[in-house]
Amino acid sequence: MANSAYTHTTSPKPLLSKMKKTTYRAEDEENIITNNIMFDRRVVRGNTYAAQVVTHNTQREVERMRYESERTLRRDATCQRKERLAKPSTPPPAEGRAHIKAQTDTFLEELSDRPVESEAVTQTEAILDRPPSPLFIPSKTGVDKETDIPGGDLFDFDIEVKPILEVLVGKTLRVSMMEVMEEAELDAIQRRQMEFEQMRNAELVEVQRLDAEASRRFAEKQRRFTQETDRLRQQAELGQKVAARAFARSYLANLSELAFDQLEDSGHFVDPVEKEIQDSFIPWLFDSVVETTNNHISSSSCVDALIVDAIELASNLQSDVIKQIKQKERARVFAVEDAQEIKEAEGTAK
Amino acid sequence: MPLIVKPTPAHPEPPAHKIMPAFATRFGPKLAGEVAATDRLVRVNALTALCDALSDPEQAHGCADAGVVETLNAHVSGGQDAPTRVLAAKALCGCARDARAARAMVDAATPAAIQGACLNDAEQDVRMHCYDALIRLGGGPRRGASSIVAAGYPKALVEKAEKESVGLQPRALDLLTSCLGNEQGLAEALDAGGIATCLSLLGSMEAAVRAAAGRCLAGLCFDMSAKDAAVEADAVDTLCALLEDPDLGARRAACAALVSVTTTDEGKRRMVPAEPRPRDAVAAIIALLAEPDAYLTTTACKLVANVAVHPKVRAQLREDKECLPAIDALIAGPGTDQDALVAQHARIAKDAVLWEP
Numbered sequence: 001m002a003n004s005a006y007t008h009t010t011s012p013k014p015l016l017s018k019m020k021k022t023t024y025r026a027e028d029e030e031n032i033i034t035n036n037i038m039f040d041r042r043v044v045r046g047n048t049y050a051a052q053v054v055t056h057n058t059q060r061e062v063e064r065m066r067y068e069s070e071r072t073l074r075r076d077a078t079c080q081r082k083e084r085l086a087k088p089s090t091p092p093p094a095e096g097r098a099h100i101k102a103q104t105d106t107f108l109e110e111l112s113d114r115p116v117e118s119e120a121v122t123q124t125e126a127i128l129d130r131p132p133s134p135l136f137i138p139s140k141t142g143v144d145k146e147t148d149i150p151g152g153d154l155f156d157f158d159i160e161v162k163p164i165l166e167v168l169v170g171k172t173l174r175v176s177m178m179e180v181m182e183e184a185e186l187d188a189i190q191r192r193q194m195e196f197e198q199m200r201n202a203e204l205v206e207v208q209r210l211d212a213e214a215s216r217r218f219a220e221k222q223r224r225f226t227q228e229t230d231r232l233r234q235q236a237e238l239g240q241k242v243a244a245r246a247f248a249r250s251y252l253a254n255l256s257e258l259a260f261d262q263l264e265d266s267g268h269f270v271d272p273v274e275k276e277i278q279d280s281f282i283p284w285l286f287d288s289v290v291e292t293t294n295n296h297i298s299s300s301s302c303v304d305a306l307i308v309d310a311i312e313l314a315s316n317l318q319s320d321v322i323k324q325i326k327q328k329e330r331a332r333v334f335a336v337e338d339a340q341e342i343k344e345a346e347g348t349a350k
Numbered sequence: 351m352p353l354i355v356k357p358t359p360a361h362p363e364p365p366a367h368k369i370m371p372a373f374a375t376r377f378g379p380k381l382a383g384e385v386a387a388t389d390r391l392v393r394v395n396a397l398t399a400l401c402d403a404l405s406d407p408e409q410a411h412g413c414a415d416a417g418v419v420e421t422l423n424a425h426v427s428g429g430q431d432a433p434t435r436v437l438a439a440k441a442l443c444g445c446a447r448d449a450r451a452a453r454a455m456v457d458a459a460t461p462a463a464i465q466g467a468c469l470n471d472a473e474q475d476v477r478m479h480c481y482d483a484l485i486r487l488g489g490g491p492r493r494g495a496s497s498i499v500a501a502g503y504p505k506a507l508v509e510k511a512e513k514e515s516v517g518l519q520p521r522a523l524d525l526l527t528s529c530l531g532n533e534q535g536l537a538e539a540l541d542a543g544g545i546a547t548c549l550s551l552l553g554s555m556e557a558a559v560r561a562a563a564g565r566c567l568a569g570l571c572f573d574m575s576a577k578d579a580a581v582e583a584d585a586v587d588t589l590c591a592l593l594e595d596p597d598l599g600a601r602r603a604a605c606a607a608l609v610s611v612t613t614t615d616e617g618k619r620r621m622v623p624a625e626p627r628p629r630d631a632v633a634a635i636i637a638l639l640a641e642p643d644a645y646l647t648t649t650a651c652k653l654v655a656n657v658a659v660h661p662k663v664r665a666q667l668r669e670d671k672e673c674l675p676a677i678d679a680l681i682a683g684p685g686t687d688q689d690a691l692v693a694q695h696a697r698i699a700k701d702a703v704l705w706e707p
Contacts, residue, residue, distance in 0.1 A: 179405065186447065193489065195645060201568065202606060202649055208613045209656055
């Protein structure tokens, strides 16, 4: 109790409940039923500073003004009713027609929407000069209670506002700081996200670099493979060329001579003198030889025939001689002496 | 004297332009209705409240379920007043942060709906918020980038990037970069002349533009034909000059783009120019190896591994007094995870430098 902010001379107690008993004096205060003062009509709620305090005189004056205005209205209504009853009413219009207000005076006047004004005079009534009636105070109800409020026990704004203001200012500053920190955190997250994005892009470029490096190496490998293949192919072609050249060299060693021979044979290299000799002279020579030979043969045959004839003639002559010799032999036998002569004769004949 | 106290009157209905948040599940539908209000004051105040509420995932989910994304699309592209367009675009940017709201954006075809506002709105703030929303959407759900590409952004961004104001050029290029993860987006960006645009913007006076252009060029050069096109457009010389840029982001982007470009043999050949450069590119690459930034040293190692394939560059790297010691220092790092990655690529670079046929 000593540490509490307030001290009470009389400890607070709940008020009596109206539902239990509404007697002026509660005889048995021990059996009272507690009631929530928030629903007690006797307790005025709201800001006491903003409440409008109406005095009894003011209320009476308001009631008097209301009474006066009601009386004026009633009097006006009575006058209008009397005027309406005094004049005969216009018969109702025929079917399909309507009444229209029109001026029937000799001199027309301008009509306006201005309401009819009338002057009225009034006088202050004597009743207002009467002093106000004493305030009616109903008989006392409820239970009187007493309490002692020492100095400093009531609400002091300057003192009580401090902790509330501290809380309000502190909470506002805290919320503001939280918002600032949240914005800073969001900015940091966004900045970090941007950096991460840039780093991710850099890593993607690194992937491109590695891809390019792999492509470059693959291309280099393909280039070298193609180069080696070309080298082997060229080497094989070189071997084939060498072999072909050797073969060709060996093959063509006598080719020129054969070619020249064939060309010469085919008549590509022609000597006009030789051609003249071959074409003209040799045939002429052969013809001449043939003719000469033919002549020689014919001469020889003639000679042979002559010789044969001569031989035949000689043989005939020989046979004649032989016959003569034989005849002479016989004669030689017959004549030895004569034989010598015959021999000489034969020698002469030879 | 006793007081007659009148009962406190009921609370008066608050004015419509004073946005009162509803409780729990009523929060999203009520705010969505107020965002769609025809009264300008109500609409603007509701959009302001929506921008604050979208930082809470639960409230963002409730608003997305209530169909606030369609309303925002209509506000951004509907030719409303400037504050409405700016706040609606800002709210879309907040929606893109939340996963469920981002899905709702994809379902509502937000990229196609706000394309005109994103590229041609008179208010720079509207374009800025639209770019931010689409960049986050492209980096969020997988369908996000696809929806952006399907709306025809790559070609439009390539044409817009050079004409855009300098302050928004980095965002336009970043949005284009987010489209490049999609094959169709990459092809459309290349067909629209993305390489030439990026090379042109690499010479910008603004460091952020140079960095964004380098990142975009690195993304474009994922495609093999883009590498060849970049090499033909003398991208190697431009990027080598950018390796010594005072801005770290520009150096990182240039190094990443060079890594991508020098993957091809022709790119490696371009590292050895016919006419000597004012500053040798190989010396600049070696200088990057000593940078404190881990990402930069990693990409520098990748670049060394790429260009060392060229015999002349390899000989130059081997003869340099600082190259191999710098690579050895990276290999013998302190041992953190990041250093392990750097050391891995440093070993690859060293093997490439010391390779002999």
